[in-house]
Amino acid sequence: MAVEIKIKGEVVYAYLSGELDHHSAAFMRQAIDSAIELNMPTLLIMDFENITFMDSSGIGLVMGRYRNLSKSGAVLNITGVSRQMYKMMEMAGLNRLAKIEQQSNER
């Protein structure tokens, strides 16, 4: 599990990879939150393209970052989600809080 942070202007990109569960979510949360605190973006893009496994801890990670961003009025976009991840995100109503783009290579 890893998070790669890239910054372009007022946008923070967080490229997540590996398995996202309760164990790895804590590390990812810290990495993203410190990038938000440091850069104060107007837009955070969380990319799930290279996540190989995700349980509901991923939903908690997204919801927590959404809450964090909305304090300063910043917006959250989510990219690269698989069909199964989308199913969980929809269950939590995340599609009403953030723009979600599914993986381009989904059948």
Added chain:
Amino acid sequence: MEVTNRFNMNFLSRSANEAFARAAVAAFAAQIDPTLEEISDIKTAVSEAVTNCIVHGYKEKMGKIYISAEILDNNTLRVKIKDKGAGIENIKRAMEPLFTTVGGERAGLGFAVMQSFMDNVSVRSAKDKGTTVTLTKRITPRYSING
């Protein structure tokens, strides 16, 4: 339905074991030839149940988690995930989507995800004795074209 195969294991409630537990059950289930999507469903449901044992059962303290997985003769996987921790006072409420007792970073979706990805989820729990979650999923038989 008869049990044709079974394995048991137990491990400490360290969060590092979440990945191990779901991978072990998925590897055991491989003998009834699940699709990649079915494997992913099984791994996700097991991960939710094991995380519940760690976060709620033992409240991040060390305890033992017990998993017993069985293959039934109609191509069905049955997995029991048990802790000897706090127990659930109100199972019905615990199973409601978005309900969580810990707040913060937990979405409260554990049981909803288990129910959505498995055919059946049953919960037995007693206060201060622990919780057993039983997950069942039938794997659709596939036939190889190469014979």
